Each structure stands twice: as structure tokens, then as C-alpha cells.
Amino acid sequence: MGADSKDSLKSSLLQLKCYFTWSLLKQDVELDDLEEKIDHQVEFFTKSRLTIYNLLSYICHLNNSKEKALANLQKAEEEVKRHHPDEIARRSLVTWGNYAWIYYHMGRYEEAQLYVSKVENSCKKLPGASRWKAQLPEIYAEEGWALLKFGKKYYERARTCFENALQGEPNNLEFSAGYAITVYRLESPFKSHSQALRLLKRAAELDPENTFIVVLLALKLQDVKRTEEGERYIEEALKQTPAVPYTLRYAAKFYRRKGEVDKAVELLRKALAVTPNPAILHHQLAVCYRSELAQLREAVRHPPEEQVDKLIQLSISHFKTAVEKNPKFFYSHIDLAKMYIEANRYEEAEETFQKAFQINILSHGDKQELHYFYGNFKYFQMKEESEAIEHYLEGLKSRKGYYYFAKCKNALRMLLEQRIQGGSTDAADFGRLGLVHHLCGETHQAIQCYEQALALQPDHQDYLSALCELRLSISS
Incomplete structure (x- = not known):
């Protein structure tokens, strides 16, 4: 195939609606973990597995397993x-698009062109x-399912896809x-x-037989x-699909939150x-052991040290396994670091936090x-203390409206007020407290802090700008 024909083929490929044009980025997921999850869905889902096989083919392509990708497209x-059987062409558009892209990446351009033509x-x-x-509802829906699998940064796009599908x-x-x-x-x-x-x-x-929906409803x-x-929905789901991992996992989460940790551990x-x-299963099991530790401490004023240590080690072990199996699993990193702190293993906590930042x-x-x-x-x-202040401040640089925005703000306010009440003459302390007051909508307090900051550091441009903006907001 000549250069012009190849360019024309690439242009056609970019027009197709399939996994290769939905901007599903390899770096946003742990591919082996995702492939394993999808493989389990093949085993446990009895309805049409079309979307599952198409997604598996794309994951195999990302993992450079082209022949395996083609085998999944055949499935x-x-x-x-x-x-x-009466809608083969209509229902195969995404699959054929995937075929075309995979053949293109394999250098088999004639076969790629054949599927573009189909x-x-x-x-x-x-x-x-x-x-x-x-613009078919089932294609919008398939894109929505794919986006869901690639993680939460894709969820808003997934919502739009399903809304478009439901319009049809x-x-x-x-x-x-x-x-x-x-x-x-x-939500x-x-x-x-x-x-x-x-x-x-x-x-x-x-669809009352869809136990995935039923356990989420519970x-x-x-x-x-x-x-x-x-709980009635949980019991019904466990009757319908007693050996399906996702049913067991969500049922375990339900019973753990209800306080029945032993039952949750048994299900996991x-x-x-x-x-x-x-x-995710190892993470949830670790959370159960952490919950059991909290229950023990609540029930007994001085619980046996041996029992406490056992629960801490069990929790650490499963959080570590979760991190090893999915190095991008953010919550497992956070939970593991906190459990290392619980065990006074500060070097390992520091190392785990640093991995989370990466x-x-x-x-x-x-x-x-x-x-x-x-x-x-x-x-x-x-x-x-100074390091802590820097990180609380960094937390405020992200958007408002998240749960930990307020936590960072309150922690920062407490530390800065303590420093100022202790006689601080550092302009940065007053400037940062001014920022906190500003974020809280406390304009007069913010102005007062910035004035004190400028008294200590008269030519600081950021403090001057912030003070000017706040005074204008009052006068306007």
C-alpha cells in the first residue's frame, strides 16, 4: 500500500466509532488488573458478552497481544x-472498527481497509x-461501559453516553x-x-435479575x-448469585458498614x-480488619496487645497485596500508609505516601x-509543622467542593492561628491565614491578615494584589 493510500486509510480509521477513537488512555489504568476483572465478567455474565469481548480485544492490543486481541474480536x-442474528451489520460496527485498527497496527493494511469498507x-x-x-443507542452505550471501566476521570463522559443511548x-x-x-x-x-x-x-x-444493580441499590x-x-435486596441478590464475586464484595461492604464485620470477612x-x-477484594478485606480493630478498641478500654497487633498486621498484609496487584489503586495507598502509621512504621508510611504522589x-x-x-x-x-502547612496549603490549590478541601482549610487555619498567637513575626503566616479567611468568605478578617502581612513585608506583590482585590470587593 502506497503512502497516499495509507494516509487515506488512517483518515478513515479516525472517523470510526470504536475503542480506538474513544480516547481510552493506557496510562489511566493498570492493564493486567483490568484484564483480569474483564476475564471474570466473561465467566460470570450470562447475557450478551459483546461489549466484554470488544473491551478485552482493546486491552490486549494495549498490552501488545495482537493475536489475542483478534481472538476476542472473533468471540x-x-x-x-x-x-x-437479524442485525449482524448494525451490531458489528464497533467490532469491525476494532478489527480495522488492530490490522492497521499490525501493518496488515488491506485487511484494515476491508473492515473500514464493511x-x-x-x-x-x-x-x-x-x-x-x-449514531446508534447501542454504540453510545458501549462507549459508556468502556469509559466506566477506565476509571473515574471518564465518568462524566460515560454519563453523557448513557443519556444519549436512553434518548433512543x-x-x-x-x-x-x-x-x-x-x-x-x-454522586x-x-x-x-x-x-x-x-x-x-x-x-x-x-431488570430484577441484574444483581449488580440490586446490590448497589441496597x-x-x-x-x-x-x-x-x-438488607432485603442484599439477601435476594445472594440467593440469586451466591458465588459471583461482585455480589459477594458489595454484600460484604453492606454488612461491614452495618457493623457485622465477621459476616463481611466470610463473604470476602x-x-x-x-x-x-x-x-479490590484484598482492599475490602483489609478494611474489614481495620473495622474489627476499631470495634475492639471501642468495646475494650485496654484490648490485648497481641490481638491489636494481629489485626493491624492482617490489615497491612491485604492493603499491601492490593497495592502490589494494582499500583494505581489510590485508596489502597492511602489506607496502607495510615495503617503503617498505626503500627508506628513511619519510614514505610513515608514511602507509601511518596508512591501515592506518583x-x-x-x-x-x-x-x-x-x-x-x-x-x-x-x-x-x-x-x-512547616511541612504540614505546605501540604494543607497545597490541598487548597485544588478545586473547592470536595470533602477534603474543608479539612485542609480547617487544619491550616488551626496551625496558623496557633503560630500567630504564639508570637509569630513571619509575614507568610499572616498571608496564608488571609488566604484561608478569603476562601471562607470572611473578607474583613482576610483584609486584616493581609495588612499585618504587609506590615512585616511591605513590598510583597501577592499580598498587595490580594488586599486590593478584597477592598474592591467591599466597595463594589
Whole structure:
């Protein structure tokens, strides 16, 4: 194939709607962990596995296993023939797009062109389709599922995809489930007026056999203090799918939060017997041992040291396993660091925090949480007050509206006020406290702090600018 033909082929490929054009970035996931999760879904999902095989083919491509990627696309084609024999062309557009891209990356350009042509010829027969694109509900939904698998930075895009899919088919079971799951993941817990609760109920009514939806509904009911109602759904899900790992995991989370930690541990051990490797199962088991430790300390004023040490070590062991299996699992890093602090193993806590800072997929909320707990570690354990202040301040540089924004702000306020009351003559202390007051909407206090900062450091441009802005806000 000549250079012009190759350029034309690449231009066509970029027009296709498939995994290769949905901006699903390799660096945002731990590929081996994700592949293992998807493999388990093949085993436990009995309905159409088309999306699962397409996603697996893309993951295999990212892992440079091209032949394995092609084998999964063949399985996807078999799924279409089995479940949609009258709509083979319509249901294969994403699969054919994936084929075209994989053959292109293998240097098999004629075969890539063949699949591009198959997509083009099929789109010609579909109403409202452009040359290489069809705006079909099932394609929007497949993109939504793929985005969900690549992590929370993709959730807003996933929500839009499922909304588009539902516009075409408002009562579709799969689209309703995808939309409900996405909103559940985006919504903060314990929200009294919960959109996720309404959507999960609707999805469960449409498809009561979808136990993934049922267990999420149970957890959401628990969030809003309707635990008894939620437990009925958990019991029903465990009857329907007693050996499916995701059912066991979410049921374990429900019982742990209810205070029945032994039952939660038993369910997680059942899940690990079926699938021993998933990082999330080890993380949840570690959280259970941490909860058991908290219960023990609450029940007994001076619990046996041997028992305390055993629970700490069990928790550390499973958090470590979770981190090893998924080095991008942010919460396992945070929880492991905190448990090392619990065990007075400060060097290992420091090392774990540093690894967490290196994770490249942290959200604004994650960064705030990390700076908050690292600031606490620096202040309470390492007695490094200035370092703690720097990290609380760094936490404030991310967006407002996250839970740990307020935590960083309050911790910073407390430390700065202590320093100033202790006779500090450092302009930076007054300037930073001015920033805290400003963020709290306490304009007059902020002005007073910046004036004191400028009295100590008269030509500081940042303090002058902040003071000018605050005075203008009062006069306007």
C-alpha cells in the first residue's frame, strides 16, 4: 500500500466509532488488573458478552497481544450471531472498527481497509448515519461501559453516553443499568435527595435479575439510613448469585458498614476463593480488619496487645497485596500508609505516601485527600509543622467542593492561628491565614491578615494584589 493510500486509510480509521477513537488512555489504568476483572465478567455474565469481548480485544492490543486481541474480536462476532442474528451489520460496527485498527497496527493494511469498507457499506444502509458513523443507542452505550471501566476521570463522559443511548431507547434494561451505575459512582454518598437512588430503583424494576444493580441499590438505601430495606435486596441478590464475586464484595461492604464485620470477612473470603487476585477484594478485606480493630478498641478500654497487633498486621498484609496487584489503586495507598502509621512504621508510611504522589490519574479530590493525610502525618507523627502547612496549603490549590478541601482549610487555619498567637513575626503566616479567611468568605478578617502581612513585608506583590482585590470587593 502506497503512502497516499495509507494516509487515506488512517483518515478513515479516525472517523470510526470504536475503542480506538474513544480516547481510552493506557496510562489511566493498570492493564493486567483490568484484564483480569474483564476475564471474570466473561465467566460470570450470562447475557450478551459483546461489549466484554470488544473491551478485552482493546486491552490486549494495549498490552501488545495482537493475536489475542483478534481472538476476542472473533468471540465478539460469535456473540452477535448468537444474540442478534437479524442485525449482524448494525451490531458489528464497533467490532469491525476494532478489527480495522488492530490490522492497521499490525501493518496488515488491506485487511484494515476491508473492515473500514464493511463499516462504510453498513452505514450507507442505516438512517441518519454518516459515511463511517452511525449514531446508534447501542454504540453510545458501549462507549459508556468502556469509559466506566477506565476509571473515574471518564465518568462524566460515560454519563453523557448513557443519556444519549436512553434518548433512543428510554426503557432499555442495559442502558438504564449503565446510567444508574454511572450516576451512583459520580454522586457523593449520603445525599438525601439522591438521583442515583431513583435511577437504581428504576433499573432494578426493569431488570430484577441484574444483581449488580440490586446490590448497589441496597448500598444506596443504606447510605440514606434505610438499612432494613437495603438488607432485603442484599439477601435476594445472594440467593440469586451466591458465588459471583461482585455480589459477594458489595454484600460484604453492606454488612461491614452495618457493623457485622465477621459476616463481611466470610463473604470476602468466599469471593477470594473464586477469584484470588483482584486488588479490590484484598482492599475490602483489609478494611474489614481495620473495622474489627476499631470495634475492639471501642468495646475494650485496654484490648490485648497481641490481638491489636494481629489485626493491624492482617490489615497491612491485604492493603499491601492490593497495592502490589494494582499500583494505581489510590485508596489502597492511602489506607496502607495510615495503617503503617498505626503500627508506628513511619519510614514505610513515608514511602507509601511518596508512591501515592506518583500515581498519574489522581482527581482533584484525590489530591486534596492525599495532601490532607500527608500533612497530618508530617504534623502529628513527624512533628514537622512547616511541612504540614505546605501540604494543607497545597490541598487548597485544588478545586473547592470536595470533602477534603474543608479539612485542609480547617487544619491550616488551626496551625496558623496557633503560630500567630504564639508570637509569630513571619509575614507568610499572616498571608496564608488571609488566604484561608478569603476562601471562607470572611473578607474583613482576610483584609486584616493581609495588612499585618504587609506590615512585616511591605513590598510583597501577592499580598498587595490580594488586599486590593478584597477592598474592591467591599466597595463594589
